[in-house]
Amino acid sequence: MKKIIKEKPYLVWYTKNIDNLSESSIVESVLNWGDFEDVQKMIEIFGIQKIASIFREQASNKRSNYRPEIKNYFQLYFNKYA
Numbered sequence: 001m002k003k004i005i006k007e008k009p010y011l012v013w014y015t016k017n018i019d020n021l022s023e024s025s026i027v028e029s030v031l032n033w034g035d036f037e038d039v040q041k042m043i044e045i046f047g048i049q050k051i052a053s054i055f056r057e058q059a060s061n062k063r064s065n066y067r068p069e070i071k072n073y074f075q076l077y078f079n080k081y082a
Contacts, residue, residue, distance in 0.1 A: 005029075
């Protein structure tokens with residue numbers, strides 16, 4: 001997944017330290033800023049259950065970094081497919 005992030009640095013525009021990104025940071029960045037192809041590649045690498053789990057944990061926090069439309073879309077998406 002870090003290879004994909006290195007190819008598309010705009011996904012993690014907020015840092016230059018790509019090598020030390022956590023899985024949770026990668027999931028948040030790809031879901032917020034990636035396109036559908038990026039999301040599908042991430043699902044292939046991590047698995048949909050793991051991504052859904054990370055997303056749900058992040059989205060359930062009182063304060064999250066997901067834009068409202070992204071949060072809504074992926075809540076619906078993961079409820080249906082994960």
